[in-house]
Amino acid sequence: MSRSSYDRYLTVFSPEGRLYQVEYAFKAISGSGHTAIAVRGKDTSVVITQKKVADKLIDASTVTHLFSITPTIGCVMTGLIADARSxxxxxxxxxxxxxxxxxxxxxxxxxxxRIANINQVYTQRAAMRPLGISMILIGIDPEFGPQVFKLDPAGFFVGFHATAAGQKQQEAMNFLEKKWKKLEGGADDAAKAGKRLSRAEVIEMAIEVISTVHSTDFKPGEVEIGIVSDAPEEDEKTRGSWRVMEDDEVEAHLLAYGEKD
Incomplete structure (x- = not known):
């Protein structure tokens, strides 16, 4: 039987043991044209993604890939935005x-x-389809501190020190791995290396990665940054809470990164 005979049904394996409909969901993520980066440090987790407004008539304030889930947990969604909102x-x-x-x-x-378990159910019932999105969750755990988790359409999730999703995922992951190896100089492992990153360094690394993989100097309206931080530099009112940075704050961090170069 041809490949097309196996990719019509979500619950039918091909002879190679593949579920083509699930693979198509992964292609929807990379085909979205967006890249998202997440980095965590000793007291801060940050996500950054591109912000593309397709039409000048669209209200830019209504276009976002960053969402609040609880007061202390937020996420960046990469892929089909309708699936993301669902x-x-x-x-x-x-x-x-x-x-x-x-x-x-x-x-x-x-x-x-919990969300990964729900995603997995979407891969085993014919009346459903996998959602074509990748979710990167960030938040502060009362016991373990800053956290970053990435979930995929197949129902797999894992914690990261730093990760990426979307169009330039592989290039971003390669760049992050190189950065982490440099950090590990005096540390015994990746966890200890990450604990050395301050709030400013975490934000700077996220901006550096997305700027490098796209070979672009982004303007404030072209990127979105979400942050959860327990750092002393964070305002007392927002410390430990998820928030999306305002344009003027994003501009300050972009300028700081540009001046460092």
Whole structure:
């Protein structure tokens, strides 16, 4: 049988053991034209992604790939934005149910595990289809500090010190690995290397990666930055909470990175 005979059904394996419909969901992520970067340090987690407004008539303030899930957890979604909004709504519902049931906010790893389980169900029932998006969750865990988790359409999730998703994922991952090897100079492992990154260094690294892989000096309106930080430099009102940076703050960080070059 030809490949087309196996890619019509979500629940049918090809002779090579592949589920083509799930693979197509991964292609939808890389084909979206966006790249997202996430980095975590000793007291801060940051996500950065491109902001593309397709038409001058569109209100730019309504275009975003960054979403708040709980007061302390946010995410960047890469892929089909309609699927992204659907998954964000489900994540918010799961987080609210957890708060109602247990009396405290869900932790980033528990939320990542729950959404990954839901994603996996979408790969095993013929009446569903995998969502064509990659979710990168960031938040502060009361016990373990800053966290970064990436979830894919197949239901796999794992924690990262730094990661990327989207169009330039592989180039970004390669660049991040090189940066991490330099950091590991005096550290015993990657975890200790990450603990040396301050709030400013985490933001700078995220900007450096997205600028390098796209060979572009971005303007404030062309990128979005989401942050969760417990650092002393963070304003007391927003410390430990998820927020999206305003354009003037983004511009300050972009200028600081540009001047360093």
């Amino acid at each position: 998954q964000v709504a489900r994540a918010r519902s799961e987080a609210a149910n957890f708060r109602y049931k247990y009396g405290y906010e869900i932790t980033p790893d528990a939320l990542a595990r």
